[in-house]
Amino acid sequence: MRFIPIFLLLSFFLGCEEVDSYKSGETYIKFFGTSSKEQGVDIISLSDGYLLLGNTESSLSGSSVMLVKADKKGNEEWQAVYEGDLNEDKAVGMIQLENDNIVILSNRNDTTGILSYTKPDGSDLNENEPIVLKPTTENIQVRYNSIEPLTEGGFLIVGEIKNPQNEWDMLSMKLDDNGTIIWEKVEGYKGDEGSDDLGNASAEDGAQFYYLFGSVDILKVNSSSEEVVVSDMRTVSVNRLGNIVWDKQVSTFENEYGVAIKNYNGDFYILGRRESSATDKDIIFSQLDANGNAGALIEYGGNGIDVGNDMIITPSGIFITGSSNQNSGSEDILVLKLNFQGEVIWQSTAGYEGVDFGSKILIEEDNSIVVVGTGFFGNNDKICLLKLDESGNLSKL
Template sequence: MTFGDVSGWSISEAIDCGYIIVGSSDSSTNDNDDIYLLKTDSDGKKEWDKIFGTNYDECGYLIQATKDRGYFIAGRMYEFLLNDAWLIKTNSSGYMEWNKMYDAFDPPWNGEFVSETTDGGFIMVGDTLPTSEKGDIVLTKTDSKGNEEWVKIFSVSGDAGGNSIKITNDGGYVILGSTDMGGHFDDILLIKTDERGNVEWTKTLGSILVDDRGISVQQTTDGGYVVVGFTGNYGNFDVYLAKTSSNGDLDWYRTFGGSENDWGYSVQECDDGGYIVLGQTKSYGSGEGDIYLIKTDSNGIMEWNQTIGGPLQDEGHKILKTSDGGYIILGYTESYGLDSGALWLIKLRTM
């Protein structure tokens, strides 16, 4: 299923087993992008959509269902020196209930930078706006209306940024970020905190003399963590998949890719204990870039891989396990739909 002239960056399953998607759309009144919210049924057919925008450029990076059956959107407003995080709460029909702007964050690599907390509030991670060459990770907790309750700033020896945050089984948080540790190459950074944002441990993952970027983190059934991203340098990247213990110690890591660039963007643990990885490949497939789907066993050993796409640019942004045991892929395609590109929704059967 494709939807033209819009892009999608985050997807969540709705209470009725349909899907709620957020991204961006070209404004009908000016040349700027607006936040785009799309609701579909279980077959991917549009039920309704909503636009949220100002006179600036905006994009929605995260959508989650809330306990009151509404939705919250984490987005961003961009315009020259203006660079604000934007949190929007809607009801079940997509109508805005409230919104808040936060100006303490740099843009994340990925939209998974807000989660709803057990008390109905929200936790956000991002980067401090650096006054020097060094940035720090900032963690902000709000109440159910988006009002700030507390802020924590985490500083490491080099430039650091927060890309993703998840609530852990013990009620704390795991932050996925990156740091150059004062050098020239980036490493993946994992920070585990308690429910008040106090650091319990900090770990780095990565190889020497290459850039390693973590895009998404998930807690696994054994209490550990699985991280997906990409690794490499000088314009040659491979998909990076790593598994850690509950204390953040590396259990194993794997790389996947060919002679050109390949990136990992999203990962889910499967019922058999293995993992399904979604990304984009320029090494394989039939076009300028294709969706790259990799299935591994519990030790990260590849069982199979598949490319999805046509002759032009196609990419996968998110993969989500659905209530029927299958998976839904949110991506982008220039091969199908409109010539200008389209949001792409793909449903997969149980694996």
């Protein structure tokens, strides 16, 4: 089933470079950063505002982790840059523990991971010694892509590890609140050789199992009887000890990559990306049954790039953020609302020139939709924060 969005109906052409192209001070679209290039990565809603996680190129290393605190109206209160010496650190995500402390996951120099702990006010960001995450499994490279809190305490990290055969395998780690590794698992898909198995996200059912989500390369025979390597979305269910319960992929003849998996009332929904070419990408969405089998794959996109980077589910529907270039030659921030049957309720875009995209999305108690991402503003990329009402209209300040 394929939906072709009519972006002209519910689109917002907001010039991230030109103040005159939107009503500055009236609509809720905010930019944060330094004089260098920045990227928005994650967001946490606090009682008195928002904590934004991003990357900045203002340091000598080329990339450093950046925190920004804004009030509920999007006014910046402070910003801090994590001083990682001359290491290149790229933020992956952050969570808030029950004691209110913030845990930040980042990749360092493409060889290891870093856990940084700080208070919500960022006052001790550079005072605490970071925890270095080095897998015990033999490897030549490691990438971490996701950090998620667990109901019993601690958190789950998902990524991939490059083995000595130069192949990527899915990597998962369970850690306690102090960052101590409880277990580490490496899951190559059913032992297939020569394939890349990537880990991108995780979810839990709150009782017995964790669900690891990503993609895997599979050798297939197409309709022309030719052997081709195709990427499939992959879900791995593991128990509390990290042992596999089942391992399933969504099999098509298109290259598809897993992006996010969410648990809503015991039902699991997956968000992915279908790539026909570098300039033709679509959002794909489905629901898993109890055994990990996907229902109908629903596709959203036109002739160009439509990408989903995150989703959140509430009683009113499913909200996705990412990017689309249907309105212009460059990508704009996309916010999409679906019902539980996967039908589009509304869609909105925000952007102008340059590549703009949403990275994370959350829903506030008043049903407003908050997105953090990256917007081109002042001739450079900046951390971008925008808020929409429940109908998809940009909120007024």
